[in-house]
Amino acid sequence: MSERFYLPDLAPGRPAVLTGPEAAHLGRVMRAKVGDVVYLFSGDGWEYRARVEAIAHSKIDLAVLDRQHDDREPDLDLTMAVALPKGDRQKWLIEKLTELGVRRYIPLSVQREDIKVDDKVLERLRRQVIEASKQCGRCRLMEIAPAMTREKIVAAFPPAELNILCHPISDGQFGQVSFAQLAAGFPSVPKSALVLIGPVGGFTDDEVRRAVDDRWPILDLGRQVYRVETAAICAASLFLHL
Amino acid sequence: MSERFYLPDLAPGRPAVLTGPEAAHLGRVMRAKVGDVVYLFSGDGWEYRARVEAIAHSKIDLAVLDRQHDDREPDLDLTMAVALPKGDRQKWLIEKLTELGVRRYIPLSVQREDIKVDDKVLERLRRQVIEASKQCGRCRLMEIAPAMTREKIVAAFPPAELNILCHPISDGQFGQVSFAQLAAGFPSVPKSALVLIGPVGGFTDDEVRRAVDDRWPILDLGRQVYRVETAAICAASLFLHL
Numbered sequence: 001m002s003e004r005f006y007l008p009d010l011a012p013g014r015p016a017v018l019t020g021p022e023a024a025h026l027g028r029v030m031r032a033k034v035g036d037v038v039y040l041f042s043g044d045g046w047e048y049r050a051r052v053e054a055i056a057h058s059k060i061d062l063a064v065l066d067r068q069h070d071d072r073e074p075d076l077d078l079t080m081a082v083a084l085p086k087g088d089r090q091k092w093l094i095e096k097l098t099e100l101g102v103r104r105y106i107p108l109s110v111q112r113e114d115i116k117v118d119d120k121v122l123e124r125l126r127r128q129v130i131e132a133s134k135q136c137g138r139c140r141l142m143e144i145a146p147a148m149t150r151e152k153i154v155a156a157f158p159p160a161e162l163n164i165l166c167h168p169i170s171d172g173q174f175g176q177v178s179f180a181q182l183a184a185g186f187p188s189v190p191k192s193a194l195v196l197i198g199p200v201g202g203f204t205d206d207e208v209r210r211a212v213d214d215r216w217p218i219l220d221l222g223r224q225v226y227r228v229e230t231a232a233i234c235a236a237s238l239f240l241h242l
Numbered sequence: 243m244s245e246r247f248y249l250p251d252l253a254p255g256r257p258a259v260l261t262g263p264e265a266a267h268l269g270r271v272m273r274a275k276v277g278d279v280v281y282l283f284s285g286d287g288w289e290y291r292a293r294v295e296a297i298a299h300s301k302i303d304l305a306v307l308d309r310q311h312d313d314r315e316p317d318l319d320l321t322m323a324v325a326l327p328k329g330d331r332q333k334w335l336i337e338k339l340t341e342l343g344v345r346r347y348i349p350l351s352v353q354r355e356d357i358k359v360d361d362k363v364l365e366r367l368r369r370q371v372i373e374a375s376k377q378c379g380r381c382r383l384m385e386i387a388p389a390m391t392r393e394k395i396v397a398a399f400p401p402a403e404l405n406i407l408c409h410p411i412s413d414g415q416f417g418q419v420s421f422a423q424l425a426a427g428f429p430s431v432p433k434s435a436l437v438l439i440g441p442v443g444g445f446t447d448d449e450v451r452r453a454v455d456d457r458w459p460i461l462d463l464g465r466q467v468y469r470v471e472t473a474a475i476c477a478a479s480l481f482l483h484l
Contacts, residue, residue, distance in 0.1 A: 072465035092334065100476065101466045137467045179483045222483065223314035224343045225379045230475075234342065237476040238483055241421045241464065 003030055003038060006130050010042040012067055016050055018060040027055055043141030045070055070139035074101040074240050077192040079160065081106040081153055082232045083199035084115050093229040094125055098132035098142045100236045107147040111207055113199040117147035150196060162193040165211040166219045166235055167203055168226065174208050176220035179238050193239050197232045245272055245280060248372050252284040254309055258292055260302040269297055285383030287312055312381035316343040316482050319434040323348040323395055325441035326357050327470045335471040336367055340374035340384045342478045349389040353449055355441040359389035392438060402436040407453040408461045408477055409445060410468065416450050418462035421480050435481050439474045
């Protein structure tokens with residue numbers, strides 16, 4: 001993987017200007033010279049090849065030469081709505097969902113937890129998506145939506161073919177199914193899915209019952225107790241490798 | 243999940259003595275009193291109920307009351323042989339494999355990397371398994387084996403029903419199969435599996451070719467570029483939820 005730089009609003013033939021930390025990285029860390037060819041991405045699914053034209057103290061001018069479509073995106077359009085964990089675990093969650101090829105992350109608002117997800121938090125998560133994308137070579141940015149309840153998500157986005165709520169308690173109370181049972185029931189491989197993961201302590205009975213009322217399958221990820229981010233990464237892996 | 247304490251060599255009716263950090267945790271952090279009932283585990287698959295009998299400065303005596311078998315272990319006996327990543331990612335890998343219910347972790351020795359995995363490193367990994375087990379409620383410790391090559395693993399352990407080498411390059415050169423293709427070919431759900439994940443940069447052609455010669459299926463985890471620990475967690479999730 002060669003060095004990649006993030007720059008919004010790229011287009012072939014249009015000049016590109018790196019500033020701030022990206023310019024420092026290319027200029028001072030990578031010691032770029034005029035004429036060097038590097039790769040840029042804007043998160044739109046294309047990788048741009050660009051030539052360094054001029055290097056100033058805090059700004060590097062590049063000429064976009066051409067672009068290549070990134071065909072490594074998974075076939076499944078997967079939205080993961082996960083109650084945001086705390087501390088370090090946020091960064092891990094975002095990094096891993098980005099690497100796995102999840103299309104959109106929504107901080108899930110739930111009854112058992114009241115984590116404040118304001119614009120500052122969203123901005124940090126978006127920055128983490130860019131960092132993870134630079135390193136894993138993904139050219140489409142995972143979208144970070146504002147925090148929403150299940151009901152709001154359903155109202156705000158086009159319906160997914162598959163809507164799943166993961167509930168770790170294997171008591172069968174809500175007719176939970178295993179992933180193998182769920183997958184065996186698919187008439188064909190779904191093109192889009194929305195998967196919900198609850199907070200520490202899980203969803204409330206009320207939340208699960210409402211999903212059951214909406215005819216959502218309730219997925220049981222097994223007898224182990226997973227942390228929030230573990231359940232999210234595990235579920236994303238299963239759906240993306242259907 | 244109530245508070246759990248790790249203590250090797252437990253048995254019903256035998257006295258149990260907590261010392262060191264575990265005693266400090268129960269005595270000073272949890273402010274235990276004589277007569278309190280707590281849970282202990284020794285990593286043997288049982289959870290022990292014990293009553294505090296005496297509290298001294300750096301030592302707590304307990305009486306083991308009874309024990310209950312932990313039936314949350316996955317059905318699949320899964321060994322993950324993964325080239326050990328660096329820094330923080332080691333801890334993360336061990337924590338997640340422990341949570342997911344992997345039976346054994348082997349630091350995989352590979353041609354492209356020469357990370358020193360000495361007794362000190364193994365001791366640290368084992369301590370991380372205990373910490374992760376305390377938190378996720380697992381009562382059987384994931385085994386940490388010394389570093390080995392693929393050939394040594396095959397010689398050292400009883401053969402698994404399924405031997406898989408994951409190779410991220412989707413060039414079809416080695417007849418790679420997707421997980422869906424692999425799973426479709428199982429005559430029945432396997433009881434044991436050994437899954438190998440390579441280092442940054444992947445396995446060498448030589449390493450892959452030798453596995454092909456041994457008739458190992460080569461698993462392609464998709465078009466995305468996964469970090470070592472991401473590939474390991476993803477593959478473990480897939481096999482454990484077959």
